[in-house]
Amino acid sequence: MFGLGRRYGHKIIDVFVSEKTLDKYMDKLDGRGWHITFALLILAPAAPDDALVLLTSLTKMTWREFTLIILLCKPATIIAYSAALVYGADWLTKFLS
Template identity: 50%
Template sequence: MKPAVPRRLINIISLAGLGFSIWFAIYCYQIGAFKNTAVLQGLVGQRVILGPLIFILLQIVQVVVPIIPGGLSLAAGVLIFGPVNGFLYNYIGIVLGSLIAFSLSRYYGKPLIQHLIQPKTYDKYIGWVSDQKHFTKLFALAIFLPVAPDDALCMLAGLTKMSYKTFSLIILLGKPATILAYSFILVYGGGWLAHLL
């Protein structure tokens, strides 16, 4: 029998994360980090080891317990650490977070997922799980294309018979494209595409 989902703990973590996010946003606003990229980079990016570790940990947490919008943290990674290191730290954090989300949902099952995913999202995608043969293909496509709620799908994948190996391969190979796409669009808008064409 699977252990009961620690609902109170999840609520406390979510509230603490939300509170920290609000405080951090106000703090960044007060020091001018949103107006000046150099201030934002100095806040975290200049700490050679600690800065990246904090950022990767933040990415892991936001995948499992969505305390801040994922797109915001992707853009922050690129702005703080630059396009190469920002991509790398985003990738590491999101991959590790996805693996943890998959493992937790496999262990705790639907009750945990229903606490962490919006009911509308849950209802929209839970039907995918019932078709085991097609789920893996749909999941891989959704992870590769930046059009679906990846974090929610990673948790729903934990309800299937998908192996850790298959899940890991899909995440490792599919995430780079979406992270690059989100990062460029969020940071540079459509202008970068015009330069390429």
């Protein structure tokens, strides 16, 4: 998604986000704080990852920074989802028995 956003830019972003909204938030996205915000949102269990990645592709974030954030944050989210699924299902079957 990051590559698609970089390659096609606003053409693909405009499908998901209005131009008015994008213009309103683009200054915030280019700030240094976006790196931290993006990392925290990628860690969040219910974040719209694809939309976040597309918006981030329009910022000045480098491929290296993006890759580092994804490699550090996404495995933790996947492990948390997996553990919740395994242990949650186990708990639910014991609860319903």
